[in-house]
Amino acid sequence: MLSQFLLNVNYIQGFLYLLGGLIVFSVFRIARKGYRITRSPTLLRITVSFIFLTLGLSLNGFTYFLGSMDFKLNLLGISLAFSSLMFIIAALLEVIGYFILALGHGIKSFQTRGFSPVLFGLISTISLLSIIKSLSFVFLIYGAFETFLSYLETKYKPILFMFMALSLLALGELIRWLALFYTGLNPLMITSILLKLFGFIMLYTPVMQFTMQKKGE
């Protein structure tokens, strides 16, 4: 019974998203504290971006757990499963979060390198959820690219962790699409989950660094 529960791909994904939600929430808290003290627009963008990411990832996590108690909704004559609606809302919240994070990099690039084009990938999928998810992927790739450029400019090592975090999350998302061709807990799904898990752990580095710095004082 327990092994069945643990091997249920929905529950594993639910746990992963909740863990991600917790990690991005800790980033949000530090950024909010920083914004309150310094009133810096950069910290405001990080704060707002991570509020959306916290809400999106948590909603995603809870929806995976609630999947078994799904019911149909009738919205403007369209019949829709409750969990599908929640996944769409969660994906929208996530995409807004990644967009604001990418926007922060875009503003920085505009100030330092003049005009820097944002590459929007080709959106070939047809479902609304896939379109939103693909936007998340594009913003993640853009964020990772800009973060790497920042690392090349400053050679500041923590930026590398952020680059790896965003790259792993993007790669995890890409492999998740491929995993959708198979059912159940397949190797691709496991790889995607592991990549995202490492991505979220890497995302925690600025928080860890900040906390250690505080303790050292």
Place this chain on the structure above:
Amino acid sequence: MSTYRTQVRIVADVLSCASHSSSDNRGVGITQILQKANLSYTRLTHILNRLVKSGLLEQIHVNNNNRYIISDKGIQFLQSYSEFAEFAESFGMKL
């Protein structure tokens, strides 16, 4: 290409300038800050007034001249600024 300094960065530059020069408790003059913070006179006086009002800098009069000393609140602000600057730097961004 040079980057534009944000308001918070300018404030940190002015405070840092005042903190480096006020170790002898005689404060720092407006000309010194002008040179180090690289600002126009009008803009600097406006910023200095704001910083004095908010308690980050203290204004003293020495030989009929206005001089500025960083307050404890200002030192705390500078510390927090450098911590959060490092935090933002981890994201590849600047405060």
